[in-house]
Amino acid sequence: MSTHTATVMVVDDEPDVLLSVNQILDANNYRTIKARDGYECLAKLKEEVPDVLLLDIMMPGLTTKELLNEIEKDSRLAGMKIIFLTAIHSLEAEEIGLLNSKRVVDFIEKPFSVRRMLEAVEKAIKLE
Amino acid sequence: MPPLLLLLYNRARWEMEKVRSIFIVEDDPDMCITLRNILSEEGYTVKTAGSGREALALASEEKYPVCLLDLELPDINGIEVMKHLKAFNPDMCVIIVTTYESKDNAIEALKAGAYHYMYIHNEKPVNRDELLITVKRAYDAYQLQEDKKRVEDELRWSEEKYRSLVQSTGDSVYLVDRNCRYLFMNEQHLSRLGLSREQYLGRPYQAFHTSRESRWFAEKVKHVFDTGTTIQHEYRDENGRCFLKTMSPVRDPETGMVTAVTVVSKDITDLKRTERELMATRDYLNNIIDSSADTITVVDMEGIVRDWNKGAEGVMGYRAEEVIGKSNRKFFLDPEEAERIMEQVQREGVIRNYRTVVLRKDGKPIHISMSASLLRDKNGVPIGTVRVSRDITKEVELERRVKEERDNLNLIFESMVDGVYAISRTYEVEFMNKVLRDEFGDCVGDICYRVFHNRDEPCPLCKLHEVVEKGQTVRWEWHSSRMNKIYDLIETPLKNIDGSISKLTIFRDITARKKAEEEIRKLNRELEMKVVDLQEVTRIKTEFLSITSHELRTPLTPMKAQLQMLREGYKGRLNQRQKDSIELILRNLARLDRLINDILDISRIEMGRIKMAFQVMDLNDAVKEAIKMQEPFARQKGIKLKVQLAELPLIIGDNERLRQVMSNLINNAIKFSPDGAEVIIETSTAHEGENVLFSVTDFGIGISEEGKKKLFLPFSQIDASMSREKGGTGLGLAIAKGIIRAHNGKIWVESAQGKGSSFYFSIPIRQKVREKEVPYICDSN
Numbered sequence: 001m002s003t004h005t006a007t008v009m010v011v012d013d014e015p016d017v018l019l020s021v022n023q024i025l026d027a028n029n030y031r032t033i034k035a036r037d038g039y040e041c042l043a044k045l046k047e048e049v050p051d052v053l054l055l056d057i058m059m060p061g062l063t064t065k066e067l068l069n070e071i072e073k074d075s076r077l078a079g080m081k082i083i084f085l086t087a088i089h090s091l092e093a094e095e096i097g098l099l100n101s102k103r104v105v106d107f108i109e110k111p112f113s114v115r116r117m118l119e120a121v122e123k124a125i126k127l128e
Numbered sequence: 129m130p131p132l133l134l135l136l137y138n139r140a141r142w143e144m145e146k147v148r149s150i151f152i153v154e155d156d157p158d159m160c161i162t163l164r165n166i167l168s169e170e171g172y173t174v175k176t177a178g179s180g181r182e183a184l185a186l187a188s189e190e191k192y193p194v195c196l197l198d199l200e201l202p203d204i205n206g207i208e209v210m211k212h213l214k215a216f217n218p219d220m221c222v223i224i225v226t227t228y229e230s231k232d233n234a235i236e237a238l239k240a241g242a243y244h245y246m247y248i249h250n251e252k253p254v255n256r257d258e259l260l261i262t263v264k265r266a267y268d269a270y271q272l273q274e275d276k277k278r279v280e281d282e283l284r285w286s287e288e289k290y291r292s293l294v295q296s297t298g299d300s301v302y303l304v305d306r307n308c309r310y311l312f313m314n315e316q317h318l319s320r321l322g323l324s325r326e327q328y329l330g331r332p333y334q335a336f337h338t339s340r341e342s343r344w345f346a347e348k349v350k351h352v353f354d355t356g357t358t359i360q361h362e363y364r365d366e367n368g369r370c371f372l373k374t375m376s377p378v379r380d381p382e383t384g385m386v387t388a389v390t391v392v393s394k395d396i397t398d399l400k401r402t403e404r405e406l407m408a409t410r411d412y413l414n415n416i417i418d419s420s421a422d423t424i425t426v427v428d429m430e431g432i433v434r435d436w437n438k439g440a441e442g443v444m445g446y447r448a449e450e451v452i453g454k455s456n457r458k459f460f461l462d463p464e465e466a467e468r469i470m471e472q473v474q475r476e477g478v479i480r481n482y483r484t485v486v487l488r489k490d491g492k493p494i495h496i497s498m499s500a501s502l503l504r505d506k507n508g509v510p511i512g513t514v515r516v517s518r519d520i521t522k523e524v525e526l527e528r529r530v531k532e533e534r535d536n537l538n539l540i541f542e543s544m545v546d547g548v549y550a551i552s553r554t555y556e557v558e559f560m561n562k563v564l565r566d567e568f569g570d571c572v573g574d575i576c577y578r579v580f581h582n583r584d585e586p587c588p589l590c591k592l593h594e595v596v597e598k599g600q601t602v603r604w605e606w607h608s609s610r611m612n613k614i615y616d617l618i619e620t621p622l623k624n625i626d627g628s629i630s631k632l633t634i635f636r637d638i639t640a641r642k643k644a645e646e647e648i649r650k651l652n653r654e655l656e657m658k659v660v661d662l663q664e665v666t667r668i669k670t671e672f673l674s675i676t677s678h679e680l681r682t683p684l685t686p687m688k689a690q691l692q693m694l695r696e697g698y699k700g701r702l703n704q705r706q707k708d709s710i711e712l713i714l715r716n717l718a719r720l721d722r723l724i725n726d727i728l729d730i731s732r733i734e735m736g737r738i739k740m741a742f743q744v745m746d747l748n749d750a751v752k753e754a755i756k757m758q759e760p761f762a763r764q765k766g767i768k769l770k771v772q773l774a775e776l777p778l779i780i781g782d783n784e785r786l787r788q789v790m791s792n793l794i795n796n797a798i799k800f801s802p803d804g805a806e807v808i809i810e811t812s813t814a815h816e817g818e819n820v821l822f823s824v825t826d827f828g829i830g831i832s833e834e835g836k837k838k839l840f841l842p843f844s845q846i847d848a849s850m851s852r853e854k855g856g857t858g859l860g861l862a863i864a865k866g867i868i869r870a871h872n873g874k875i876w877v878e879s880a881q882g883k884g885s886s887f888y889f890s891i892p893i894r895q896k897v898r899e900k901e902v903p904y905i906c907d908s909n
Contacts, residue, residue, distance in 0.1 A: 016686035024689065027698050058678055087681035091739040092674070110681045111688035111721060114696065 006125045009033040009050040011041045012085070013059040017110075021054060021085070024114055030121070038062025042070055049076055052124045054117075057086040057093060064098060072101065081105045081124040085112060148267060149173040151192035153183040153209065154225065155202050162254050163196060163225075170260055180204030187216045193270040194263055195222045197242075199233045206233070207240050214241055219273045221266035243269065300393040303378065306353050308333040308346050311388055338366065352377050352389045362396070369397045420516075423496075426503065427456050428512040431466050443496075443519050445489030461485040461493055473500050473513050483520070495524040527625045534625075546636045550622055551576045553596045555586060558630055591619050595631040605638070614642045666735055673731050680724050688717055726859040730842050733866030740782040740870055747820050747891065748773045748811055750783050754790035755809065758798060766804045769794075774812045776820050780894045785867045789875075792860040793824045793887045800828035800885070819873070819890035827884035836877055840865040864889070 008030045012018045015036075022032045033050055035041040037059050053071075057064045071077050082103050084093065087110040093099055099107070105127060106120040150172045154160040157178070164174045175192065177183035180201045187195075195213055199206030210222050224237045224245035234245040243266050248254055294301045300317035304310055310328045318325065321336050334342035344363070352359060358376040365371065371393045378388040417424050423440035427433055433456050436448040444459065457463040465484050472479050478501040485493050500515040541548040541561040550559040557571045557579065571579040577586050586592070591602045601620040608615065615635045622632040693699060695710050702710070732738040755769060762769050797807045805827050814821040831839065842862040868875040868889045879885035 014682055014686070017682070017689070020686045020689035020693070023698065024693060027693075087678045087685070088674075089677075089739070091741060095739070111684040111717070114689060114692040 005031070006052065007031040007033065007048065007050040008052045008054060008121060009035060009041065009044065010054045010085075011035040011037070011059070012054075012056040013037055014056075017056070021117075024117070025121070028118060038064070038067040041067060045071070045074070045077060049080055051080065052121055053080055053082045054085050054121070055082055057084060057088045057098065065096060068098065068101060071103075081127060083108060083120050083124055085117065086110060149175065149190075149192055150263065151183070151187065151195040152176045153180070153195065153201070154198045155179060155200070156198070159198075159225075159248065159254075163259070166254065166256050166259055167263065170263075172263070180206070180209040183209055184212050187213050191217050192220060193217075193274075194266045195220055196225050196246075196263075197222050197237075198225050199230060199237060200226075207237050210237060210240060210242060219270055219277070221270045223262055223266055299395070300391075302391050302393075303388050304333060304349060304391065305388050306349070308342070308349055317393070341365070348373070348375055349389050353386050356386050363393075369395060370400045372396045423515075423517045423519075425456075425515050425517075426512055427470075427515060429470070429510060431455050431457060431470060434512060440517075443488075443494070443517075444486065459486045461487055469498070469500065469515075470513065473502055474510065477502050486517075494519055495521045530625050544634075546634050548632070548634050549576075550630045550632045551592070552630050553592065553628070555592065591617075592631050595619050595621050596629045599629070605642075606635075613637055613639045669731075669735060670737055673728060677724065677728050681721075684717060684721060684724075688714070688721075691717070726863060729863045730859050730866070733863060733870075734842075738866060738870060740785060740867075742780050742782055744778050745781050745783050745786075746778055747776050747781070747786065747822065750781075750787040751790055751809065751811055751822065754787045754794055757787075757791050758794045761795065762798050762807070765798055765801070767798050767801055768804075768806045770806055770808045772808070772810045774810075776811055776813060777893045779820055779871075779891050781871055781891060782867070786871070786891075789864040789867050789889065790822060790824070792864055793822075796860065797824045797826035797828075797885075797887070801826045802828065813893070814890055819892055821888060821890045823886055823888045825884065825886040830881040830883050831877065831879040831885055832881050836879065839877060840875070 008025055010018055010021045010025070010032060012021065013036055018034055018036070022034060025032045033044055033048065035044055038061055041053075041055075042062070055064065055067075068082075071080070071082075080103060082101070083106040084098070084104065085108045086093070090099070090107045090109070093107065098104070105124045108117055108120055148171065150167055152160055152163050152167075152174060154163065154176065155178055160176050160178070164176060167174050175186060175190070177186050180203045183197075183201075184204075195210075197206055197210055197213070201209060206224070210224075213220055213222060221243035222237075222241070224234050224242045225248055226234045226237075226245055227248060227250065231245075231247070234242075238245060244262055246258065246262055294314045295316075297314065298316060300320055301312075301314040302310060302317050303312035309330055309332050313321075313323075313325070313328055318328070321328070323336070328336070333345050337345065348359060348361060352375050356377050356379075358374065361373050361375075363371045363373050374392045374394070376390045376392075377386040378390055379385065380387050418438040420437060420439045421442070423443045424435070424437040425433060425440050426435035433451045433454055436446070436451050441447055455466070457466040460466055462485075469479070469482065469484075472482075478499070480499045482498045482500070484496060484498065486496055487493055496517040497520045498515055498517040500513045502510050503512040503514050505511050538559065538561075541559075544561060545563060547564045547567075548559075548561040549557060549564055551557055555575050555577060557574050557576050560568070560571060568579055577583045577590070581587055589604075589606065591604070594600045594602050599621050601618070603616070603618050606615045606617055607613075614637070616638045617633055617635040619631055619633045622630045624630055691710055691714050694702065695707065695714070729738065751771075751773060755771060759769070794807065794809065801807055808823075808825040810821075810823045810825075812821045813819065840861050842859055865875050868891070871891045873889055873891040875887070875889040877885055877887050
């Protein structure tokens with residue numbers, strides 16, 4: 001198990017998913033920040049800029065599209081990569097325009113494979 | 129007294145004095161009576177006076193032509209009396225009556241102005257003859273004197289008159305002798321020459337004129353002298369003014385010889401100019417008239433042609449000189465037209481566009497349209513008619529043809545089942561076809577709104593204005609609540625022969641059709657409602673699917689994550705039996721996930737909402753991936769995969785979906801093959817390069833005809849037990865069919881029971897992504 005100093009923010013409205021993903025990342029030596037929805041995500045992004053954002057689609061409150069627009073406006077977040085982790089099909093996500101941004105580097109469908117997720121995060125961090 | 133009255137007065141006085149009166153002045157009463165009796169008998173009116181005073185008193189009251197005067201009067205000397213009498217009437221003829229003894233006195237009296245004298249002897253009777261002759265002579269002398277005076281008066285008056293005329297005229301008047309020397313010149317001529325009376329008298333014409341003018345004048349004067357006739361000449365002076373000179377001879381009243389020439393010179397410059405202008409105007413008008421293509425003729429009240437222009441020559445073939453002065457009757461096909469036209473023009477003053485037929489010189493009849501007006505003299509008395517006619521033979525022919533066509537059209541209208549009618553712009557029915565006549569009777573000539581609609585004024589919906597005034601064709605539907613019917617009307621302008629426009633209406637009872645249409649509309653509305661409902665249902669279903677998909681996967685996600693963590697040792701080491709349990713759970717979790725995915729896919733396919741990520745691809749790449757995915761399963765069953773891939777052209781397709789289809793087909797083939805058997809996987813181009821073809825063949829149990837029919841329907845594994853045995857969802861082939869159809873391809877199976885099956889699909893070869901992909905809509909089959 002390799003050591004990491006990278007920070008990953010996980011945004012998901014489902015507590016069990018949030019917990020599971022954090023357990024996996026923690027066990028793999030990532031620093032994690034948790035957010036339950038878009039508003040919390042934005043608030044926490046003001047305090048700290050993570051290397052990777054693991055983002056759910058279809059959450060209550062702020063829509064993912066609106067959240068992405070806010071992120072695009074903030075120049076501090078220019079280096080942050082986004083990986084979608086969602087139960088939505090990638091074609092549907094594309095249809096609502098979520099895959100246009102260059103910072104979106106991967107799309108993982110739920111229920112996800114742990115190995116697939118860890119590979120995606122590692123790959124995203126290496127892109128920096 | 130004005131000269132004319134004076135003249136009349138003199139004449140009257142002369143007439144009055146023709147009653148011969150005589151005045152006797154004699155102091156001897158016997159003698160007086162004797163003289164009076166003799167003269168009275170002879171018819172004279174006699175007045176007598178016995179003394180000089182009495183004589184003078186009477187003479188002052190009346191004028192006597194002849195007086196018998198005794199010189200020896202008691203009161204006044206006879207000669208004195210005579211002088212006084214002469215003062216009253218200077219022409220009076222005084223005959224001195226005297227005795228022989230006093231003859232000296234008589235001579236004295238003759239010297240003093242007496243006319244004659246007579247001796248009277250006191251003892252002898254008066255010589256009657258001598259007396260009467262003397263008196264008669266005196267009378268004649270008096271009358272002669274009076275006549276002379278009268279003639280002189282008249283002459284003086286006449287002279288005055290002419291002098292006044294000559295002086296007051298605007299014309300120049302002058303008198304010259306044979307040598308053209310001026311004898312007289314009026315004021316007008318003096319002022320023209322700028323001379324005083326003294327300067328010209330006796331001087332010759334050439335002293336005041338150029339030699340050319342003088343020569344001309346001398347010639348004319350000589351002519352008048354030689355011929356004694358009056359001549360007139362126009363003459364233009366050096367200033368360009370024009371004169372009319374009238375030169376008349378003046379004759380000596382006694383010899384009759386020409387003694388002088390009067391010249392009256394009238395300035396006619398303005399007259400000439402006006403005349404010239406008038407001529408020019410007349411020429412101009414004549415030119416217009418002559419160049420007109422219409423015939424312009426003048427016919428007098430007797431029907432005689434007085435003028436005939438070039439146009440008339442062209443149209444009628446007669447030259448002006450052939451017809452002017454002749455009756456116009458012969459030009460008409462019906463000669464009585466001549467009288468009818470004349471009568472109508474006289475009655476109405478003018479006629480317009482009168483149509484009649486005339487005959488050309490060559491006998492050919494031509495149709496003309498004539499306008500004529502009455503021509504009057506300056507007192508307003510009709511003197512003839514001016515006629516302008518146009519050859520309308522061609523128009524008449526055209527009209528005839530139009531009418532013929534109209535008749536043909538009417539024949540068509542007659543046989544129509546639709547109602548057809550025409551109305552004029554004054555709402556008069558001009559035509560109605562049989563259908564309408566059967567319903568309303570023949571109403572031609574009646575007013576449409578009265579006969580068709582039983583109204584007193586035009587219908588509010590009437591389209592006459594649009595059609596006739598604006599020339600529009602109108603199609604509309606008329607809902608007659610009175611008759612509970614609906615009519616389809618086409619109303620269009622119809623040009624008549626005379627150029628007027630009528631409205632032609634064709635209409636049809638469409639009540640039944642409208643009711644049917646209304647029925648259809650109602651059904652359509654209901655259908656639309658249903659479609660809306662259906663669309664709403666679809667929308668809700670799609671939303672439901674999306675949510676369902678999300679909601680079903682959400683609990684699977686932490687389950688799968690936690691199980692994986694357990695398996696990977698995140699939560700501490702596990703023994704083999706624990707590991708096997710977790711593998712089992714994970715395997716079934718994966719199956720549940722596949723099932724969820726398949727259900728979602730087939731639902732999307734059925735709703736036509738399956739999404740495809742089309743791109744240019746090589747089908748062989750997808751085949752290889754699919755084989756790679758199925759190789760472990762084949763190995764597990766000892767199946768040999770025999771792969772034959774031809775070189776393929778590129779197609780447009782969703783790589784992942786096609787791989788899903790092929791993986792599914794290969795999986796089925798392996799699944800239904802006996803262990804150790806062979807499965808053949810092939811690709812090729814088929815139908816002369818239009819499609820790429822994939823096939824997978826197994827040598828398993830095969831499929832019955834009944835089975836083939838159900839094969840591609842959802843949840844149609846040939847029987848439920850097979851599903852459980854073989855571990856499928858029963859949705860794979862239905863999804864495959866949907867995906868292939870979304871590629872505009874075909875999927876089918878060839879099979880014989882007990883001998884195995886071949887599954888095929890073909891995809892059309894295309895190398896460009898269509899701009900807008902039409903989503904695949906699954907049909908109910």
